[in-house]
Amino acid sequence: MRIAIRHTLSLTPPPDTNNLVFQLLLTPGSGATQKLERWSVEAPGTSNAARFVDAFGNLVHFVNQMRPDGPLAITASGIVETFDRNGVLGKPGGEPVPALFLRATTLTRVPVTLYGKFRSTREDRIATLHALMARVGEVLGGSEAGQQQSQDGQSQSQTSGAPKADAALLAHGFVGAARALDIPARYVSGYLFGADEKPAPHAWAEAYDPGLGWIGFDPSLQLCPTERHVRLSVGLDALSTTPVRAVPDGEGVKTLEVRVEAA
């Protein structure tokens, strides 16, 4: 399906900032599950921006503004065509080695109770990952403790414009547990079409199978990503997929609006 997206953020540097430096991870890639029809990122200074691909394969706009005056508006918008592939992304060329996504990070730290029972499983990897997705949903989905922890995770990661806490928490849980089982897993930040509530950034996970390649798992919806999922960026965790990161950060970044509609 064709999905139109418009993501608006604001960035407020401290007063008297001499040079505001910021980077934007706001450009989706094309692959097996989606094709970028058109896309634009608008922010003061982007005409002079450097563009490069980061360590995880995301396109980054690297921008700066001398003596910025008040809040800056940042808008990413465009149309993405999506395909339902049951979450299977395969092994696209040019991506970093999957083993990179075995690295443990602070945000993906998980208790052994989450994954312990899969350590000696005889199931194949794909069955294990589905079972793990169910397990993560059971243990972390909606619990009080989970909410608490996710808020901590938020403040620590300094992310803004980030997905709802529960989706991020579940994705981190899944990623951390998979890595503990020696399965490369990465964090995905993206958009979800047709969400019940107001549209917001969404988060899920992808794990690596030597046969099929990368496969998506959405533990907050308990399914593999469908054509309603639009991938924006991937990384080790929410920190490395932060859509807007700035120095000096001042009042930080706020997501003003996310619109995800059929195009």
Added chain:
Amino acid sequence: MLGRTAQNLFWLSRYVERAENMARLLEVGYKMSLTSRREGGEAEHLVSMMQAAEVDEAFEKTGRVADVDTVAHFMVFDEENPSSVKSCLMAARTNARSVRTAITSDMWQSLNAAWLEFSQIKPRDVRGARLLGLLQWVRQRSHEFRGALLGTILRNDGFAFSQAGNFVERADNTARILDMKYFVLLPRADLVGGDLDIQQWTLILRAASAHRSYRHVYHDRYKARNIADFLILKPEMPRSLIFCAGMIRDTLGTLADLYGQRLVCHDVVDDLCAMIENTSMEEIFAHGLHEFLTEFIERNNRVTECLSESYNFY
């Protein structure tokens, strides 16, 4: 040249000049306090000296009673006093270290040796004759540094920035000394001047190292008008306002030539010079001496501000 290097060179020279000026002021204040015959006169001289150095408010905050020992300690050793000799030497050395590659080894060695010697001194040992000895030592060290600078540094933009710092500081110092005592310099019906006036005039001249050269220039007894004229308008007097302002203008002119560009600081230094060129003491008195000095100090400060802007200090 990095903007920060230019800034460090500017302040390096300013702080060395300031250390010298502080030592000279304290010496004058100290000597005057010794000869005061009035009750409370000792403290009065010391306090007015600190006013000229613009550190009187900082001293009040220490809560100490002004006497020779407390004031001397405050002016020489107190790190809380940003203009104390110690603070100035420390700041000069810190600036010098940051631009270690832009200054000559003679400059560095002169400054470093001064600092190492100074840091060996125990404050409680410094009293009376020792205090005067120390203050003379500070002046000599400042002269030595200036000598090393003039004798060894390349005559490039770095030299210009350091000269600018030297003369901006000196102009400020002379203007403040005058402003502190401007009332004893005003024309009055009583032309003779009593003992008290003579003492004040002596203080002014000594604070500017001008008590002997005054005689050379005027061949006359101390007169208020001459003293003001000497320290403001005499171009041959190396601490006069007109001399310092001229040096600042020439120095900035060198920068304009080197970089091929006139900037806002050049207009500002022209404003500064315009105040003292083509004028006379009569005009200045008519305009108001205090108002004149206040305006001069402000324009001199503008030079520093604009220099920072024009050449990317930060």
Added chain:
Amino acid sequence: MGDATPFDEMHNPDGTVREPYRALAQWIEAQPENGLSLMQADAEGIFRKLGITFAVYGSDEGTEKLIPFDVIPRIISAAEWRKLSRGIEQRVRALNAFLHDIYHRQEILKAGRVPAKLILNNAAFCPDMMGVDPARGVYSHIIGVDIVRVGPDEFYVLEDNLRTPSGVSYMLEDREAMMQLAPDLFQRIKVAPVETYPENLRRTLESVAPANVTGTPSIAVLTPGIYNSAYFEHSFLADQMGAQLCEGQDLFVDGGKVYMRTTTGPERVDVIYRRIDDDFLDPLTFRPDSMLGVPGLFNAYRAGNVTLVNAPGTGIADDKAVYTYVPAIIEFYLGEKAILSNVPTYNCTDDDQRAWVLENIGDLVVKEVHGSGGYGMLVGPTSTKAQQAEFKKKIEARPDNYIVQPTLALSTCPTYVNAGIAPRHVDLRPYVLVGDEIRITPGGLTRVALKKGSLVVNSSQGGGTKDTWVLED
């Protein structure tokens, strides 16, 4: 290796003088009775004058500490040096290939020659470096290899320093002092020059400028500032090679490129020899609280607009836990056996090895994996029972945090001490530059443990330095 008499670099076991030291021995012999003591006093004078150069500044006081200098040079024969330099070159080639591999396809991990977990979860591994292609494929351009000698033909590499090795200014100043003290000695003995280092450093840095730079690249040395203990070295090197010495605040990023703030406006910077640790380099990518770095610097690097020397993330190749795999790394990338040996190292995570280590701790050296400068270290033979017990507990609690090696009988060199000339233990740090070619300065920094019997040569622990002479054929 442990209990043998240490190798004396000057004398054969029968007391005769070894060939490389013959001319020096004659010269010492010919000195008047108090000749060396006068020379030592002169050296003090020279260093006091250069004094500034070796100052170790505290943050508040002007206390200037000189690192002791010994007037008797350490001599390495041309043949010995040929072997050493071949071994060093092999090592830095392999380690740069290793860095390129683990930040790209990680073939060595796939082949199982180095455990993947050891690299991927290592704090010194920098994920942000994945996929970066530095100019000429060089990651670590400036390297110091710590080498010890235990026999006529036995050299061991103690440590590779691939992050920001320091001390090269001491090597240069030691030579400068020695030539002032004993010019006649240099007439008799042909010593390979070290003065070429600053020029070679400049050439190396120019050769790794980003591909899009035309004309002479603009080079800056990035220092944490005047309160850093190596500040002198930073300003010395900048001065010697004609580069601008910058602090973080002097640089800024605009349009993805790096500039310095000069009195006449922004000026582009192409190559940065940075003496700031990875963590503090760029608050946008690394530690957000860093005040020393330049916001956006890493992205400018990633975008290919500036070269960082050394590259971030090189620490993974000199990690103490990775050290034991260096011979395997050399074989994997170069298909050759290592010319220089590693010191045998015990792995405490292995139950058998750990048990053996705990039993014999009194004969061993224990090092913390991430420690440096001689801190967090136990030298078995000179330690107390209480210290040994403490380290046993530490090892049991965190076996992966320590590596354990036999106590090496470091070679000794005659050294001028209060009692006259006496043997003292030494090590050697040659400096290597990697750019368009590999340039190894003949010699390096010899550190000497001035305390009798001591094996710790670190200057923070009372070590001194010697001029190091490589003889020319």
